Amino acid sequence: MKWRTRRSRRWITPWQMRKYGAAFEQRLQASSEQERQATQQARQEKWGAIKSSMWLCGPFFWVCAATLCGMIAVLIVLIKVVFPIVLPLLVERLGIHPLMAFILLLGMVCRISINEIDLSRLFNIPICLFFRQDDQIRCELFPIVLLKSIFSRSHNSDKYYAYFGINIFGGLMPVLIAMYQLRQAAPGLIMLVTLMATIMAYVAAQPVPGTCIYIRHLFLRIVLPTSLAAILISYWAGGGNPASIAFAGAVFGCLIGADLLHLNDVQPERASYGLSIGGAGFDDGILVCGLWSLILAEWLPKLVGLLKF
Numbered sequence: 511m512k513w514r515t516r517r518s519r520r521w522i523t524p525w526q527m528r529k530y531g532a533a534f535e536q537r538l539q540a541s542s543e544q545e546r547q548a549t550q551q552a553r554q555e556k557w558g559a560i561k562s563s564m565w566l567c568g569p570f571f572w573v574c575a576a577t578l579c580g581m582i583a584v585l586i587v588l589i590k591v592v593f594p595i596v597l598p599l600l601v602e603r604l605g606i607h608p609l610m611a612f613i614l615l616l617g618m619v620c621r622i623s624i625n626e627i628d629l630s631r632l633f634n635i636p637i638c639l640f641f642r643q644d645d646q647i648r649c650e651l652f653p654i655v656l657l658k659s660i661f662s663r664s665h666n667s668d669k670y671y672a673y674f675g676i677n678i679f680g681g682l683m684p685v686l687i688a689m690y691q692l693r694q695a696a697p698g699l700i701m702l703v704t705l706m707a708t709i710m711a712y713v714a715a716q717p718v719p720g721t722c723i724y725i726r727h728l729f730l731r732i733v734l735p736t737s738l739a740a741i742l743i744s745y746w747a748g749g750g751n752p753a754s755i756a757f758a759g760a761v762f763g764c765l766i767g768a769d770l771l772h773l774n775d776v777q778p779e780r781a782s783y784g785l786s787i788g789g790a791g792f793d794d795g796i797l798v799c800g801l802w803s804l805i806l807a808e809w810l811p812k813l814v815g816l817l818k819f
Contacts, residue, residue, distance in 0.1 A: 599808055600801075603753040604687055605694050617679060617792035618801065631791040633678040639670040640779050647779050674778040674785050681788025684761045684797045691758035695751045699743050700758045707736045707763020707799075708771075715768040720780030723772055725795055732799050736760045737806035756807035760799040768795060 593615060600611035636652040652673070676682050692700060714731040717723045725731065740756035769787050778785040788794040 596805065599753070599805070603694075603751060603804060603808065604757060605690065606687055610683075610687075614683070614792075614797070614801065618798070631677065631680075631789060633791075634673075634675045634784065634786045634789065635678065635682065636673040636675040636784075638674050640672040640674070640781075641670050649779065672779065672781040672784055674781075675787070677786045677788040677791055677794065679788070680791045680794030680797050681765075681786065684788070684800050685765060688758040688761035688800065691754045695754040695758070696747065699740075699747055699750060699755050700762070702743055703736060703740050703755055703759025704762040704766070706739050707732060707759050708767035710735060711764050711767030712771050713767075715772050717772045717775040719775070719777045720782065720785070721776075722785075722789065723768055723776055725768060728795055728799065729802065732760065732764065732795075733802045733806065736763065736799070736803045737810060740803065740807045741811060752811075753804045753808040756803040757800045760803035761796055764796045764799050 593612075596615060597608065597611055600606065600614065601608050604611070638649050638651050639655055641648045641650065652675075655670075710732050711725070714725045714727075715723050716725070736759055737752075737756050740752045740759060744750035744752040744755055765787070776785065788796050
């Protein structure tokens with residue numbers, strides 16, 4: 511039997527087909543082997559260039575890896591150890607919903623950020639707006655401006671350049687929880703602790719005009735004295751809930767002493783865009799002081815009792 515090729519019109523025998531087919535397979539295998547070796551060599555050269563030009567497999571790489579492993583270990587400890595202890599404390603002493611307590615703890619421990627900007631700082635409710643007109647600054651309440659823009663046809667909608675408001679997570683939420691503590695504990699004891707915390711926060715606060723108000727050594731200046739005052743006052747009054755008193759006193763004290771009494775010093779009309787009470791979100795002093803004061807007021811007496819025995 512013979513076959514005819516398309517190009518040469520020649521007759522090819524089966525023996526020639528087997529011969530040519532074997533030679534073709536050998537050439538194909540040789541070319542694939544060369545391609546594989548070339549590809550492997552190119553990969554090795556590329557990986558060598560990457561290792562020589564970057565910090566991979568260097569000391570900085572191991573430092574970053576160790577830091578990441580440490581953060582994961584801390585997160586596991588927080589979830590397995592801290593959350594089961596602190597979460598029931600917030601629910602029991604403050605009387606709030608477990609979901610709200612979980613949001614507060616999670617926000618403080620694992621602040622979600624994009625491009626190093628904490629997302630909780632973006633949730634602000636405006637209170638008043640600042641307008642600049644003919645080198646003069648005019649301040650109007652946000653609800654009035656909103657009603658004018660909706661119902662008044664002759665309202666001139668000037669664009670505001672800055673606003674003053676309150677942050678939902680760093681200001682509004684802790685203040686509402688602290689106001690709820692007036693039903694959980696004696697209001698008179700809360701007012702005493704608030705007065706002391708207000709004085710300490712006013713002295714410790716350092717306003718930066720048009721930017722923020724910050725407090726250095728927050729733990730030593732406000733948290734620890736407020737917790738001790740709440741414990742002593744509650745025991746002096748014959749019982750009570752020192753954790754709840756400490757939380758409400760620290761929140762009200764930071765709000766009044768650090769923010770409201772320094773409002774003229776911080777000059778919100780000089781802000782480039784906006785200024786808010788509790789504007790740091792979950793990292794703001796109002797929330798941080800309240801939670802740490804609550805934890806210390808609850809655990810300090812137990813720690814002292816353990817040290818006695």
